[in-house]
Amino acid sequence: MARMVRKQFYIDDRQDLMLKKAAALTGRTESQLIRDAIDQLYDPDYARARRVKAVGEAIAIGERMAGVAEARGIIGPAWPGRETLYQPPRGMPKP
DSSP, X not given: OOXXXXXXXXXXXHHHHHHHHHHHHHTOOHHHHHHHHHHHHXXXXXXXXXXXXXXXXXXXXXXXXXXXXXXXXXSSTTSOXXXXXXXXXXXXXXX
């Protein structure tokens, strides 16, 4: 991570509320959101490259999770399918 430089600035109440809501919604710090906004405004190519990298990492995580699920028989060829999960009420035929 790059060296951080401390900055102080003023924002109005509306901006403060928006920042707090965004931080709570995303699980990121207010500082991270401000850095992202600066990158998007002043260096959009860098911001885009970071988003592409993050999407690639998320896809890789999903693929690893799917591989684990398949290995455990939760999904994939070993999974018998959702039809096996349905149990009709007693005395009723399966659809």
